[in-house]
Structure formats: C-alpha cells, structure tokens
Amino acid sequence: MNDDVKKYIYGTLTVFVVGVLAWIGFLYINACGFTLTCNRGKLAVDRTPVPTLLPATLPAMEIPAGGxxxxxxxxxxxxxxxxxxxxxxxxxxxxxxxxxxxxxxxxxxxxxxxxxxxxxxxxxxxxxxxxxxxxxxxxxxxxxxxxxxxxxxxxxxxxxxxxxxxxxxxxxxxxxxxxxxxxxxxxxxxxxxxxxxxxxxxxxxxxxxLPAPEPTVTATSTPLPEATATPTP
Ligand code: HEC
Structure with missing residues (x-):
C-alpha cells in the first residue's frame, strides 16, 4: 500500500521532469537548431547605437506672398x-x-x-x-x-x-x-x-x-523662419 503510493508519486515526478526537459529542448532546438552557439539568435546586421535614418520632415507650408x-x-x-x-x-x-x-x-x-x-x-x-x-x-x-x-x-x-x-x-x-x-x-x-x-x-x-476686393488680413513683415536643414550624416 505505502509502496504503491510512493511509486505513483515518483512516477508522476519523473514524467513531469522529463516533460519539462523535453519542452525546453524543443524550444532550444526550435530557436537555435542543433548547435550550441545559437548564432541564429544574433542580429543579422550590426546596429550602431546612433540612429542613422534621416529625420522625417514636412515640407515648409506655403504662405501666399503678401499674406x-x-x-x-x-x-x-x-x-x-x-x-x-x-x-x-x-x-x-x-x-x-x-x-x-x-x-x-x-x-x-x-x-x-x-x-x-x-x-x-x-x-x-x-x-x-x-x-x-x-x-x-x-x-x-x-x-x-x-x-x-x-x-x-x-x-x-x-x-x-x-x-x-x-x-x-x-x-x-x-x-x-x-x-x-x-x-x-x-x-x-x-x-x-x-x-x-x-x-x-x-x-x-x-x-x-470671387476674389476679395481688398485683403482683409494684413501682412506682417516678420519673415517666416527658414525650414531647418536636414543634417547630413
Ligand atoms: C409629391 C409631389 C410633389 C413634389 C415632390 C413637389 N411638389 Fe410642389 N406641389 C405639389 C402639389 C400637389 C401642389 C399643389 C398644392 C395646392 O394645390 O395647394 C404643389 C404646389 C407647389 C407650388 C405652388 C404652386 C401654386 O400655384 O400654388 C410650388 C411653387 C411648388 N409646389 C414647388 C415645388 C418645388 C420647388 C418642389 C421641389 C423642392 C416641389 N414643389 C415638390 C406636389 C409636389
């Protein structure tokens, strides 16, 4: 009776441990293949920490001459x-x-x-x-x-x-x-x-x-700031 219970407990534990190991193995092989270096996980290209993409800027808004x-x-x-x-x-x-x-x-x-x-x-x-x-x-x-x-x-x-x-x-x-x-x-x-x-x-x-006879908005003489130039890398 006592031995039977022990058998069941050990049996279950063994199945559990074997199952966990098999699962980890499966995941490892799935991700890295049959190798120990796992070079599949590496990035294909080395990345620099500084972004090299050009910043996206909108074209400067066109304001009709004279406002x-x-x-x-x-x-x-x-x-x-x-x-x-x-x-x-x-x-x-x-x-x-x-x-x-x-x-x-x-x-x-x-x-x-x-x-x-x-x-x-x-x-x-x-x-x-x-x-x-x-x-x-x-x-x-x-x-x-x-x-x-x-x-x-x-x-x-x-x-x-x-x-x-x-x-x-x-x-x-x-x-x-x-x-x-x-x-x-x-x-x-x-x-x-x-x-x-x-x-x-x-x-x-x-x-x-119809075009307005006289512009209702008065033009300001302050020039608009130039669009910032895109920095060249
Ligand atoms: C479903 C039918 C119907 C539609 C659609 C309709 N009408 Fe009429 N309309 C009538 C009828 C019926 C009379 C006559 C009412 C009466 O005898 O008092 C009338 C009368 C009129 C009159 C007055 C004429 C008079 O001498 O008394 C005018 C103006 C008029 N409609 C314009 C319009 C305009 C504009 C539209 C569209 C936006 C329109 N109707 C759409 C049925 C219609």
Missing amino acids: EAVVPDQCRVAATDLIGAWVAAGSSETEAFQFVDVNGQDCESTFEEVKPLFIEANYWYVGSLSCVSCHSVDVAVSSAQLDLSNYAGIMAGSRRADAESTGTDILGAGSWDSSLLYEFISTSKADVPGHADIKADLLIFAGTP
Whole structure:
C-alpha cells in the first residue's frame, strides 16, 4: 500500500521532469537548431547605437506672398438663398448672379446650379422625390399645373391652362420673400404631398468664390523662419 503510493508519486515526478526537459529542448532546438552557439539568435546586421535614418520632415507650408486672404475653392449657401439670389438678380437663364455665402464670402453662380435643385431626387432631404416628379413637363397632369423641369417652365408659372399659356408667377416678380416658390419650399406645407419634409435651411455647395476686393488680413513683415536643414550624416 505505502509502496504503491510512493511509486505513483515518483512516477508522476519523473514524467513531469522529463516533460519539462523535453519542452525546453524543443524550444532550444526550435530557436537555435542543433548547435550550441545559437548564432541564429544574433542580429543579422550590426546596429550602431546612433540612429542613422534621416529625420522625417514636412515640407515648409506655403504662405501666399503678401499674406493675402486665402480664397476657398467652393461656396456654401442655403439652397433657398441660392434660388433667392437668382430671383433677386432677375432670374436670368444664362447671366451670372452674385451672392454672399454662409462664411461671408462673395460668390458667383448661374442658373445651371439652380436647376438641379428642381430636377434631382434625394436633394432636399434623404429619400426626397425630385420636384419634377410631381411638377413635370406635361402641365395637364403636373401638380399645380407647374413645370419645373426647365427654364421656360419655371418662368411660365403655375396653374397654367395648357403648354402654351403662362400662369401664376411663382417667382414673386423678382421679390423672393413674397414669391410662391419661396412660400412652398421655406414654410412647412404639411398637408401638401412632397412638401411636408422639405428642409428650408438645407446647406449646399454652389457657386465660385470671387476674389476679395481688398485683403482683409494684413501682412506682417516678420519673415517666416527658414525650414531647418536636414543634417547630413
Ligand atoms: C409629391 C409631389 C410633389 C413634389 C415632390 C413637389 N411638389 Fe410642389 N406641389 C405639389 C402639389 C400637389 C401642389 C399643389 C398644392 C395646392 O394645390 O395647394 C404643389 C404646389 C407647389 C407650388 C405652388 C404652386 C401654386 O400655384 O400654388 C410650388 C411653387 C411648388 N409646389 C414647388 C415645388 C418645388 C420647388 C418642389 C421641389 C423642392 C416641389 N414643389 C415638390 C406636389 C409636389
């Protein structure tokens, strides 16, 4: 009985010790191969303690000469304000009109940038129909007998008897705030299909910035520090 217990204990210890040695051997051979010098573990190339890589530097920032105000390449404006500026400027099909964008930048645009607001879907809110899907070219079936698909249609107005006649001016004879168009896209028309969710304050990118007449930022005469030269090794 006593001997049996001893046998088990010694047996277990032996298996354990042999197992540990085998594991260490396995790791050693795995890492160093069948050699005692273990030169596989050495670094392939001798490294110097001093870094020899060139430091990464960004190119010096370019500042326009004379410290001119930087003109952005796009204007940002509320869609209704863009149409409003076009209407206020006489709603021309081809001539450029000007407006001031949300950042106070003077900008210029044409009818070409107003048109997509009427004919593109998914514009005024996510999943919106295009205006044209209801106010289409065929005034007989079009909502409010209004055709927003092209310049002539917009100018001809709403509630038209037929394709030849003109109807109610939707552009308020040039006074945007009192126009039907302004009313129908800026105030919530919860009861009119297609008008309930129009976001009146929708901001869009449109127009080209005009160069500022006078630079608003005054140039400082202090020269900028030179970029530090890269030390040569
Ligand atoms: C789902 C269809 C639908 C869509 C989309 C739609 N409308 Fe309308 N719209 C109507 C209907 C219907 C009326 C007529 C409401 C009434 O009789 O009071 C109307 C009326 C109008 C009127 C007033 C016309 C008048 O003489 O009373 C204007 C202006 C107008 N819409 C412009 C737009 C613009 C701009 C868009 C796009 C942003 C648009 N609509 C999108 C259905 C639509």
